[in-house]
Amino acid sequence: MKSVSIMGCGWLGFPLAEYLIKKKYSVKGSTTSAEKIDKLLAAGIDAFIITSTPKLNEEVDKFFDSEVLIINIPPGGADNKPEYHSNQITFIKSAIEKSVINKVVFVSSTSVYNENNFSVIETDTLNPKSTSGKALLAAENILLNSNKFQTTVVRFGGLIGPGRNPGKFLVRRKNVSGGNTPINLIHRDDCIEIIYQIIVQNIWGEIFNAVSDSHPSKKEFYIKAALSLNLLPPHFNDENINFKIVDSSKLKQRLKYNFIHPDILKTL
Numbered sequence: 001m002k003s004v005s006i007m008g009c010g011w012l013g014f015p016l017a018e019y020l021i022k023k024k025y026s027v028k029g030s031t032t033s034a035e036k037i038d039k040l041l042a043a044g045i046d047a048f049i050i051t052s053t054p055k056l057n058e059e060v061d062k063f064f065d066s067e068v069l070i071i072n073i074p075p076g077g078a079d080n081k082p083e084y085h086s087n088q089i090t091f092i093k094s095a096i097e098k099s100v101i102n103k104v105v106f107v108s109s110t111s112v113y114n115e116n117n118f119s120v121i122e123t124d125t126l127n128p129k130s131t132s133g134k135a136l137l138a139a140e141n142i143l144l145n146s147n148k149f150q151t152t153v154v155r156f157g158g159l160i161g162p163g164r165n166p167g168k169f170l171v172r173r174k175n176v177s178g179g180n181t182p183i184n185l186i187h188r189d190d191c192i193e194i195i196y197q198i199i200v201q202n203i204w205g206e207i208f209n210a211v212s213d214s215h216p217s218k219k220e221f222y223i224k225a226a227l228s229l230n231l232l233p234p235h236f237n238d239e240n241i242n243f244k245i246v247d248s249s250k251l252k253q254r255l256k257y258n259f260i261h262p263d264i265l266k267t268l
Contacts, residue, residue, distance in 0.1 A: 004199070005063055005101070006030065007050060007092070008072035009040055011164065012107070016070070016192045017045045023196065028063055054087035056095055064099035068199055071143075072107040075135035085135040089142045097148040103204055104143060104151040105195055110184055110209065112137045112155060115242035122155075122207045122250055140207070150204035154194060157211035157246055160267065161188030167225035167268070170234035179219030179236025181243035184211040187261040197255050208251040213262035215245055221265065228268045 002025050006013045009029035017027045021044050029040050030050035040047035048063045050056065052073065071092065075085040096104065111133040113120040128134050143151040160166055166185075170176060194210055197203075219236045226233035251257055261267050 002026070002068070002199075003066040004028070004068045004070060005066040006070045006072060007063075008070075008107075009036070009045065009047075010072070012159065012188060012191055013070070013072045014040070014043070014045075015188065016072075016195060018043055019192050019196065021045070023200075026066075028066055030063060052088045052091065054084060054091055056091050060095050061099075064095055064101055066101060068103045068105065069096060069101045070105045070107070070195060074107075074109075075132050075139075081131045082134040082138055086138045086142060089139040093142055093146055097146060102149045103199075104149055105198055106140060106143050106151055106153045107195075108136045108140055108153050108155045109133070110155050110157050110211065110244070110246045112140070113244050113246065115244045117242055117244070119245045119247045120209070121247045122209055144205075144207075152198050152204050153207045154191075154198070155207070155209050155246075156191055157184035157186045157209075159188060159191065160185055160264070164188075165225065165229060166222065167227075167229040167231055169225075170222045171226055171231045173234040176218075176222075176234050176236045177239040178241035178243070179217060179238070181218050181241055182215035182245050183218050183221055184215060184244070184246040185221075185264045186211050187264070187267050189260045193260060194251065194255070194257065197257060201255060203254065206254065208254070209246050209248045210251055211246045211248050212259055212264040213248070214264050216265055221268075224265060225268050 005028040007030045017029045020027050029045040030048045037047045075081045112128050140153050223233040
C-alpha cells in the first residue's frame, strides 16, 4: 500500500483523500481546524492539525512520514502575501528534506500567467502581476529547486464543482466588463483524477497547465450558470479586457489524459 500526505484537506483536498483511499492508498490529511478532525477520521484519513504561520508546528514529523506529499495550501490574505507564502513553503521544504518524502505534488494556479491576449504554455517566461500569482510562482521555484525530492507542479484554472456553483459569482451584477473574453476553468473531478494520474504514472519534475478543453466566453458561461440556478443573470457591457487562453496540451499528451469534463458548459 502506498502512502500519501495531503497538506490542506479542504474543498479539493478532502475529496482527493477519499478518492485515494478508494484506490487503496494510506492517506494522512492536515487541517488547521480542530473541529474538522472528526470529519477526516470518519472518512478513514489519518488526521493532523498542521499550522504554517509561517513556521510549522510540532506535529509534522509523523505527518511527513509518507512517500508522496501533496501541498494544497493557497497563499493567504496577508498584505505581504508573496513573502509570507515563500516563507511558508521554505519551512515546508526544509521539513520535507528531513523526511522520507521524495515526491511532491504542488497545487498551483494559472494566475502565474498574465492576461496578454494569447495562449500560454508551461515554458513561457513568467512575470505575474497579481500578488497571488507572484506568491505561487515563488513557491513553485522553491520546491522545484530542491535536490532532495522531486516536485510536479499543477497549475489549475478556476475551480468549479460541488458546492462551488459559479452561477452565484456575478448574480445581478450590472455592466460587467469583458463579456467576450475566454475563460479558463476546470472541474474538481478532473483535478482529483489528474493528481492521481501523476502519482500512479510516477511523473515527476514536471509543470502542467490544467484547464478544461473548452474556453467559452465569460458572458456565455456566467449567464448560463446563473440561469441554471434560476437566478437573475449578470449584464455584460461591450468593453474588451485583456485575456489569456491556457493551453493544457502538454498535460494531455504526457499523461495521456482525457478530461472527464472537457466541455465546461455541460457541467452547469
